[in-house]
Amino acid sequence: MNYSSDNVRICVIGLGYVGLPLACLFSSRYKTIGYDKNQARIEALNRFEDSTKEVEEAALRAAFGRGFACTSELEDIRNCNFYVVAVPTPIDADNAPDLVPLYAASETVGKVIGRGDVVVYESTVYPGMTEDECIPVIERVSGLKFNEDFFAGYSPERINPGDKEHTVDKIKKVTSGSTPEVADFVDRVYASVLVNGTHRAPSIRVAEASKIIENTQRDVNIAFVNELAKIFNAMGIDTNDVLEAAATKWNFIKMKPGLVGGHCISVDPYYLIQKAQVYGVLPRVMISARRLNDGMGAYVADQTVKCMNKKGLVVKDSKILLLGFTFKENCPDIRNTKVVDIYHTLYEYTHDIVVYDPWADAKAVKAEYGISLSDASLSALFGRFDAVIVAVAHRQFNELDIRKLLADSERGVVYDVKGFCDRSAVDGRL
Numbered sequence: 001m002n003y004s005s006d007n008v009r010i011c012v013i014g015l016g017y018v019g020l021p022l023a024c025l026f027s028s029r030y031k032t033i034g035y036d037k038n039q040a041r042i043e044a045l046n047r048f049e050d051s052t053k054e055v056e057e058a059a060l061r062a063a064f065g066r067g068f069a070c071t072s073e074l075e076d077i078r079n080c081n082f083y084v085v086a087v088p089t090p091i092d093a094d095n096a097p098d099l100v101p102l103y104a105a106s107e108t109v110g111k112v113i114g115r116g117d118v119v120v121y122e123s124t125v126y127p128g129m130t131e132d133e134c135i136p137v138i139e140r141v142s143g144l145k146f147n148e149d150f151f152a153g154y155s156p157e158r159i160n161p162g163d164k165e166h167t168v169d170k171i172k173k174v175t176s177g178s179t180p181e182v183a184d185f186v187d188r189v190y191a192s193v194l195v196n197g198t199h200r201a202p203s204i205r206v207a208e209a210s211k212i213i214e215n216t217q218r219d220v221n222i223a224f225v226n227e228l229a230k231i232f233n234a235m236g237i238d239t240n241d242v243l244e245a246a247a248t249k250w251n252f253i254k255m256k257p258g259l260v261g262g263h264c265i266s267v268d269p270y271y272l273i274q275k276a277q278v279y280g281v282l283p284r285v286m287i288s289a290r291r292l293n294d295g296m297g298a299y300v301a302d303q304t305v306k307c308m309n310k311k312g313l314v315v316k317d318s319k320i321l322l323l324g325f326t327f328k329e330n331c332p333d334i335r336n337t338k339v340v341d342i343y344h345t346l347y348e349y350t351h352d353i354v355v356y357d358p359w360a361d362a363k364a365v366k367a368e369y370g371i372s373l374s375d376a377s378l379s380a381l382f383g384r385f386d387a388v389i390v391a392v393a394h395r396q397f398n399e400l401d402i403r404k405l406l407a408d409s410e411r412g413v414v415y416d417v418k419g420f421c422d423r424s425a426v427d428g429r430l
Contacts (some may be wrong), residue, residue, distance in 0.1 A: 018159045028193060054161065173199070174210055265293075298341065
């Protein structure tokens with residue numbers, strides 16, 4: 001392959017939260033095709049429907065109008081020469097990395113990659129995974145030799161679901177390549193579509209490491225603030241007041257306590273935790289942060305029960321409303337939501353729990369968690385509950401008089417996870 005951007009034909013493998021926006025962006029300059037094994041997803045995109053809400057209908061139509069295409073057929077991507085892998089890297093029930101999607105995507109690449117082609121991984125992995133785990137799969141399937149017949153790069157994704165400010169075209173991307181020449185080429189391809197350019201890392205392993213510590217750093221910082229919330233709640237001090245006061249110092253890093261879900265912060269640290277132990281290092285801080293953050297859903301439920309007991313409410317068989325189910329506000333993403341932990345903890349006391357979320361897909365929630373979302377309007381829920389937990393700060397709740405949802409506005413309990421509601425309207429908050 002002549003390493004010039006003039007003849008680049010891109011295939012993005014995996015059209016989820018990361019892959020679809022990236023593919024649409026690449027299509028603004030290069031011939032681009034998106035590949036996903038999920039035929040239902042392909043059919044929806046071909047109708048200009050994106051269930052992730054990351055790419056609006058108008059942007060999808062524009063991309064298709066300039067030649068972008070989506071497919072689940074392997075033969076449709078064989079003519080590409082720049083493959084980008086953007087599949088999930090989840091964990092299993094034991095919090096161990098689940099590499100099945102990554103191996104499957106690598107096999108897909110191996111079936112179509114040709115001499116001189118480049119494959120760039122965007123999926124979050126531990127340092128060394130691209131070259132030690134993924135590339136051997138491509139070599140085995142293709143029969144080609146790495147860094148002789150084909151080449152690789154790594155450019156970690158930085159998509160923030162629901163964020164309409166830090167969109168893929170505006171973020172600065174880290175790039176890397178398996179040889180200096182390929183690193184330059186990969187960097188040029190990405191830089192050509194990005195407003196704020198790139199940072200070329202000296203190696204693929206450095207690029208991989210940079211991504212995983214971005215999320216791990218946030219996990220540790222949030223764990224610290226969540227621990228502070230537990231301490232100050234026990235002392236009867238409002239955590240948000242403390243944070244506001246501390247934030248007046250110029251170098252204080254202001255973060256809020258909360259539930260840590262989603263695909264990045266609550267998952268990615270486990271990849272580094274596992275790899276660190278392979279090298280004989282026990283990452284105590286990261287392990288403690290993960291344990292603390294994973295327990296916050298149960299903590300919120302316990303604090304709600306405590307508030308109810310203080311008001312003389314019988315918790316057993318009480319009626320409770322959970323407002324919000326997605327892992328973050330104004331986003332349909334339900335991956336690893338910790339609201340489910342609130343639900344299951346409260347379910348030990350009462351089965352009369354209603355979950356309302358205007359963003360989440362009810363069928364997806366039922367399939368993934370076995371929980372039914374309410375299809376009633378918010379006004380239809382007024383005057384029905386003994387306790388309400390505002391778990392997610394969706395904008396639909398901005399003007400809501402939360403206490404109208406209570407059967408008894410005086411004795412009922414409102415617990416605010418996000419510090420979202422007017423303080424006078426709540427009985428407890430993180």
